[in-house]
Amino acid sequence: MKNKRAIVMLGLAVLFGLAAVAVAWRYLLPPPPSSGKRVVVATVAVAQGKPLTADMLKLSDKIFEHPPEGSYFDTEKLLSRVVKDALAAGDPVTEAKLAARDAGLSSLIGKGNRAITVRVNDVIGVAGFALPGNYVDVIVSTQKDAPNGERSTELNVSKIVLERILVLAVAQDVGRDESKPRVVNAVTLEVTPAQAEHLDLARSVGTLSLALRNQLDNSDVHSDGATKRTLLQEPALIKPAVVVMPKAPARPTTRPVVLVKRNCVGVLNGVNVSQECF
Structure with a gap:
């Protein structure tokens, strides 16, 4: 009985020993070569239009079994x-x-x-805060056409002519750093062909200004524009109505009565007296 128990204990010891050797062998052996690869990822956030530099790139820590296309x-x-x-x-650069x-x-574009x-x-460029990737409204300040050709300050108007226009570049810089405004003398905008025609006409007839928009604001603005009278909140002038009186009907012309001088004599007929003219 004792021999049988000893044999069982010896067998268990051998099994546990083999298991320990297998586990140790697994950890001591070098891992098999992986079929995956490390891909190039961005080390920092890179804005649209920025050229890549060495400090912006690195190989990923993760091994991709199926790298992105x-x-x-x-x-x-x-x-x-x-x-x-x-x-x-951390985004893969594809x-x-x-x-x-x-x-x-x-x-x-x-x-x-x-x-x-x-x-x-x-000032017009929003003090340098109109940066690539931002959206702006374009405002033109000009004069309305007078019906009779006269010019007056009453015809001055300022109006938004283009809305939510994307800024592609400022001067020669197509990069974007929203924390650092740049004072520049030129702004490049992305527009449709029709908007390009409106913008070209607007800058030839008046002065342009840019109004910076919120990136998430997609609403349209329907404005009649500002004039000197609306700016000062003056009531609109009411012109007196011109009342056209109907013409009186023409009176028929009457010929003057021409009295003809006639000779008359009195006629006595009994007790009756009459007058005869000839």
Whole structure:
């Protein structure tokens, strides 16, 4: 009985020993080579239009068994490429998120749209806060056409002519840093062909100003514009109505009565007296 128990204990000891050796062997052996790869990711948030630099890129810590389509595996191949779609820190850098090589600003223009540049100063350009990626309204200050050709301050008007226009670039910079305003003398806007015509006409007939919008504000503004009278809140002048009196009907002309001088004599007939003229 005692021998049987000893044999059982010995067998269990051998089994546990083999299991311990197997576990140790598994951890001591080098891991098998993985079929996955490390892809290039952004180390920081990269805004639309920014060229990539070495400090913006690194190989991912994670190994991708199935890397995203268009991924890169070498940071050197991405240097100076322009970002078309903004990248967040840790996002894989793929070909779909990059502008075509040597395409410049034209690669950022939406299909069917145009880029047009307008000259501004530090006030008109919202003190430098109209940065690439922001949206602005375009205001023109001009004079209305008078019906009889006369010019008067009463005809001055300021009106929003274009709404929610995307700023593509300021001066020659297509990058964006919302914390650092830049005072520039030119702003490039993305517009439709029809809006380009309106903008070109507006800058030729008056003075342009930009109004910075909230990025999430999609509402349309229907404004009649501001004039000197609405600015000062003066009541509109009411012109006196001109009452046109109907013409009196023409009176028929009457010929003057011409009295003809006649000879008359009295006639006595019995007791009756009469007068006969001839």
